[in-house]
Amino acid sequence: SQTIHQWPATLVQPVGSPLSLECTVEGTSNPNLYWYRQAAGRGLQLLFYSVGIGQISSEVPQNLSASRPQDRQFILSSKKLLLSDSGFYLCAWRPGSSYNSPLHFGNGTRLTVT
Amino acid sequence: GDSVTQMEGPVTLSEEAFLTINCTYTATGYPSLFWYVQYPGEGLQLLLKATKADDKGSNKGFEATYRKETTSFHLEKGSVQVSDSAVYFCALNDYKLSFGAGTTVTVRA
Numbered sequence: 001s002q003t004i005h006q007w008p009a010t011l012v013q014p015v016g017s018p019l020s021l022e023c024t025v026e027g028t029s030n031p032n033l034y035w036y037r038q039a040a041g042r043g044l045q046l047l048f049y050s051v052g053i054g055q056i057s058s059e060v061p062q063n064l065s066a067s068r069p070q071d072r073q074f075i076l077s078s079k080k081l082l083l084s085d086s087g088f089y090l091c092a093w094r095p096g097s098s099y100n101s102p103l104h105f106g107n108g109t110r111l112t113v114t
Numbered sequence: 115g116d117s118v119t120q121m122e123g124p125v126t127l128s129e130e131a132f133l134t135i136n137c138t139y140t141a142t143g144y145p146s147l148f149w150y151v152q153y154p155g156e157g158l159q160l161l162l163k164a165t166k167a168d169d170k171g172s173n174k175g176f177e178a179t180y181r182k183e184t185t186s187f188h189l190e191k192g193s194v195q196v197s198d199s200a201v202y203f204c205a206l207n208d209y210k211l212s213f214g215a216g217t218t219v220t221v222r223a
Contacts, residue, residue, distance in 0.1 A: 006157075034210070043215040044158075044203065059210070090157055092211075100146045100165060103211050105157035 002027035006091045006106030013113055019064075019078040021109050023091030026072065031093040033074040034103060035066055038088040050074060051096060086113045116141040120204045120214025127194055127221050135189040135217045137178075137204035146207040147171075147180055147187040152216070153200045161189075161202070194221045 003026045013019060025031050035047040046059045048066035056066050063082050067075045074091060088110050092103040121136040139147065146165045150158040162171030167182035176191045187204060199221045204214040 044213040046210050049210055092158075099209060100207060102146075102148050102160045102163055102207075103158075104160070105150075107157045110155075 002093075002104070004091060004093055004104060004106040006089075006109055008109060009107065010110045011112070013081050013111065015083055015113055016080045019076070019081055019085070019111070021076040021089055021091075021111075023074045023076075023106055024072055025093045028072070028093070028095065030071060030096040032096050033068065034092040035074065035076050036090045036092065038090060038108075040087070044090070047076070081113045083113050086111055116145060116206055116208050116212055118204050118206045118212055118214040121217055122215065124218040124220060127219070129195060129221055129223055130193045131221075133189075133191045133194045133198070133219065135202055135204075135219070137187045137189065137214060139185050139187065139204075139206050141185075141206060141208075144182070147178075148205040148207065148211075149176070149178055149187070149189050150203040150205060150213075151200045152203065158203065194219075196221050196223050 006023045032051050034049045036044045037047055038044050048056055048058055050056050050068045053068055064078050088108050090108045091106040094101045094103050117140045119138050148163045149161040151161045152158050162173040164171040164180035167180055170179045178187050178189045201216045201218050203216045206212045
């Protein structure tokens, strides 16, 4: 069966420090991968999605970037964190062959920028 | 573009009460529709789905029917429990999945 792993679970970082969040999927090939952010008390905002290695689409211009160095690995990064980057970051995947499939989410990373 | 409008919360209920969360959508085609649930501190879990008009999705006592004529996908449960306390998201499927703002539900014993 397929599983998605996201780490770390929680992170506290100072303003101006770098960020790297990692997400990996097991048990499937060529998934579509997604990064969402959920600010406190708010809905989900799509940040990036990827349909293949090295292919990244950005939905919202901001202080973050994403990379997909391997088929089942998706990384969210920042060179210098801002206070406004605080939030709950969720990675998700679905089969690359079907846009009617639901997304499957990881357990999220709670990021607090101080 | 495609979008979802979801009933705002928070919603507070007593155990065994009836729950309805309204969701309407705007779409150019006939997307699949989903309800997700998020328990405190966790990621989102798929609760139920419907892929075409008049489909009824159901799971854990929750139901939602895909109504093309009213462009709606309202979530219902006849008798809620304390363990149903969570945030519920309606979502519409296109290339990315568009989510509603989420509705926080609290069930009191």
